[in-house]
Amino acid sequence: MTQDTRPLIQPDLRRARGAGRNMTGRFEALERVEPGTGWEGDGWDIPEPQKGWRTEVAVERPRSAITRNASPDVPFDRSLNPYRGCEHGCIYCFARPSHSYLGLSPGLDFETRLVARPDIWRVLERELRRPSYRVAPLAIGTSTDPYQPIEARFKAMRKVLEVLRDFHHPVGIVTKGTMVARDLDILAPMAAAGLAHVGVTVTTLDADLSRRMEPRVPLPARRLALIRQLAGAGVPVRVMVSPVVPGLTDHEIEPILDAAKQAGARAASWIMLRLPHEVAPLMTDWLWEHAPGRAEKVLRRLREMHGGKGYDARFGHRMRGEGVHARMIARRFEVATRRLGLDGGLPPLDCGQFRVPLGTQDQPSLF
Template sequence: MFYHGAMSHSQRFVPQDRRPGRGAASRESGRFERLHYEDTSDGWDIPEELPPLRTSVSDERPRSLINYVASPDIPFDRTINPYRGCEHGCIYCFARPTHAYLGLSPGLDFETRLVARPDAPEVLARELRSRRYRVATLAIGTNTDPYQPIERDRGIMRACLEVLRDFRHPVAIVTKGTLIERDIDILSDMAGQGLARVGISVTTLDAGLARRMEPRVPSPARRLATVRRLSEAGIEVRLMVSPVVPALTDHELEAILAEGAEAGASAASWIMLRLPHEVSPLWQEWLAEHYPDRAARVMARLREMHGGQDYSATWHTRMRGEGHYAQIIAQRFRKAARRLGLDRDLPPLRCDLFRPPPRAGDQLSLFDAT
């Protein structure tokens, strides 16, 4: 049945035995939905065991792929997403609210009802061939992780990388997925030409905390091993301490940086926990379930940094907050990064090598023929 208005906790909460390996605890409808749905008894007094939630994948045929952004506080202006939703299930993921645009829940739907875009490589190549296109670094992984588990079977990210390699197009990738090691052959070739770099996110070194907070992400130790493998292959890696969670992971900041430096990272960055839109209630549900003794302290720190709100989207401060606590974290990061040699700016990726590859039937120029 359906009704108007917000659901109560008991109506939208999914029992723990039905969501093994999931980050969110509920599947409330997105903020754009006029109607909200709830389960109700059919009147029969018969015990019913519902199965665990499974991951489902549907396909989308995009007309365009490159998404242009105009945020003044990020170092790129275009992104692509091979997938919508992310099976990694990180409870803090700031991309969860994007599932509301699909009429789906930013909670459990975000990590169980995924959308793959199998035509992405062809659409990307078409857009890069446009005479109106002007090259600049393309970011992948800024919304949902391109190396989440379904990439192993679908291979859409690898096919997109092949397009970028063939066009000699610069790319910056952010991931928690160790499946990126599969693509070292492409990435090392591109990195050798100044066309690729990778950011690996490590939120905590505590495997138990990571399993609860990022349920389907490889362990912290495994991600650090990926940093090492990429670095040894000549690919510059930025260690991303992201997000820093007040009263939960903030004490690990220096240790994470030290482990990243030892693994071969070239630089480092950090971002404070962000709770836009539906992420805040989902995060607070998670805290109440897993860390009830720290919930009030975590939220108090976050509100201190955002003028009393759970989150503020103000440019230039939204990713790190303001106030005394935010300043302390920033100072600790700067000191540790400087000591470990991770405080340097990586050189910009090259745009001057960009050239659409010839297609079958294209007439080569005299310069190409020589």
Template sequence: MTQSPRYLSPDRRPGRGAASRETGRFERLAYEDTDDGWDRDEELPPLRTEVSEERPRSLVAYNASPDIPFDRSINPYRGCEHGCIYCFARPSHAYLGLSPGLDFETRLIARPDAPEVLSRELRARRYQPQTIAIGTNTDPYQPIERDRGIMRACLEVLRDFKHPVAIVTKGTLIERDIDILSEMASQGLARVGISVTTLDADLARRMEPRVPQPKRRLATIRKLHEAGIEARIMVSPVVPALTDHEMERILEAGAEAGAIAASWIMLRLPLEVSPLWQSWLAEHYPDRAARVMARLREMHGGQEYSAKWHHRMRGEGHYAEIIAQRFRKAARRLGLDRKLPPLRTDLFQPPARAGDQLSLF
């Protein structure tokens, strides 16, 4: 891999996944950092996280994908400070005129009005409740949620409306909201998926630099389980030649922690993610880079990624089928192969507001 013209040295990006600010695909101009010829003795400061705000007019996003088990989702934040180098959501930053690389994890956008907008949308006369997914694009429990609290406020809205929610996260901050989630779970309204990519602490630190360590995430599964909240262990993503050998051990650790089900997804490299990922491989695991990419191309007809329905999540071919068989066998042995019933929608009821006409019955 050749070095990106917008490459930042490691001392300028501590705790970051990407190494560069690659220009987004919608930009008319490409930018390049060059030496201006001035001699300087001072060192440039490390890259800091910047947070701006957005006032969304709508929050619930709908999809008709046959590959995912939900038709709607919400995102309290754009961008994600966790910095997972493999994150398939990175290209979404290009729509904002920002880099899917370092901008995605350092230039974040908070949506403080999200709870109010969500409440308004749920009150619409034509609204029909179905499970809302949170965390399918960017993690709602990334570090800035500790100060902003937007995710917790959205959960309070969903609780008050008795609306079902399914959360996916790597963030242990979800433990803060166990009080709300346990109440909802007792009514069949909440379920959580915790993603564990590897049990190797060093690999996790490199690949997911600002995510809590694997053991800490497993402890979160245990706390959710003890609070009566159904938790799923997600082996996601499976990285060929890097984490694939850990699948059974991750499932065993999840089952021991109290997970009641499991799922897996193969590494996906859409759009700008592929060059970012290959640059990361060249920097951290140059001895395995060729093998990792060869496996991925093998599963996508010679391409680095294919977005075909029923194909993009797991690939196809000999290697993909071996991984699928290993998962099925391990999940069955551990009792994690259960198909969970859908969350309840029959309890949905917009709460009364001041001045509303109350029902007599």
């Protein structure tokens, strides 16, 4: 986790963005660089061309909706992603490297060159109608956030929820976006039937740190208000203290859990900061730019937790780490959740109600 010595993109050109650069993805044969004017170093006072990083959205028509996994680290075997990339711009996001598969950068491209899948609900409906389909809880938001800002325009997540409601299919949602409250007319009845849970991520209670670390995410106070709103509507809510950044946010574990409990959360979980692939240099850049007094401490703690490396991707290890500090954080979380009654988990989702409706959203049944 050495710092890239090349200069970062000018801050005024990446306002409200998390990444400081737009490095080439790891699968590309050629490296991309931002072009200059050609006059640099010749004594001419000619400004560089100004380029803002605006959000661009491409539309994809996927061939499949449900992604399967066999990871022992997560409690689900299937997930769905309405969007690729995420405008929230969280610098620590472990999904950033997935943009390399699109030939795009895990840096600023991940936050600004997004892919929407507005018709994914049609594909999901076809997959749920297959005679071979066997129901199990569907996880949404485990990679990129389904309630990121462009959901207001595309409404891909809402259409997916309508399909799941019609099939009485259980769903677990993870989000930082307060737009999930828009869909309470669907989620509240599903939750009452044991078909829906929501996890709300709260990384820090410090509004200034949040704005710098996760620039387009609703502020922590708004997410706590969201927990209160969801819980008041009868939706079981888990607060997700994720990621815990050792040396930067780990002191906030207990305050976050206390605040979430007061807001109505019924369970809690946590994950240690993960730095796979390109996330490592991006996070290192961010630390030296935004928290230089803590940067070396954070990076040293991570190396201690991963056997001298910045990250170890082994199952059973990658989300927790090991060593004295990892055990101390785990123990603090355990004690705090037991004290607050957040250690029992959410009620299980009901898979027994699943049924294939007679009609479709395009052609409803007359009966």
